[in-house]
Amino acid sequence: MSSVFRSNIFSLEQAAGAAPHLALLTERIRISQNYLSEIQHLIPAPLRRHIKAGPLDEGTWCLLVSNAAVSTKVRQLLPVLLRLLTQNGAQVTAIRIKVQVKPP
Numbered sequence: 001m002s003s004v005f006r007s008n009i010f011s012l013e014q015a016a017g018a019a020p021h022l023a024l025l026t027e028r029i030r031i032s033q034n035y036l037s038e039i040q041h042l043i044p045a046p047l048r049r050h051i052k053a054g055p056l057d058e059g060t061w062c063l064l065v066s067n068a069a070v071s072t073k074v075r076q077l078l079p080v081l082l083r084l085l086t087q088n089g090a091q092v093t094a095i096r097i098k099v100q101v102k103p104p
Helices: 012-018 019-042 067-085
Strands: 050-055 060-065 094-099
Touching: 019 050, 019 060, 019 067, 060 067, 067 094
Parallel strands: 060 094
Antiparallel strands: 050 060
């Protein structure tokens, strides 16, 4: 690769710093992952690997789950999860659950 092209390569952090919208997106991703870390201990251990932090948008946080059975169990935990997050200062008013369907 020539030096002309190498000088135009940016890290994600550099790109985020240069583009306000990308910086905002990066910050939302970080916050979403932090929220998941805060509630992990309330989720039964066998379910944890089936749950990922999802989008955070205007007070609504989304948890991405691998199947309907996990969705059902996590839905039962929503009041406790939301209470813990708000007690810890999170700006979350609702938690959505979305089942991620894996492509065939």
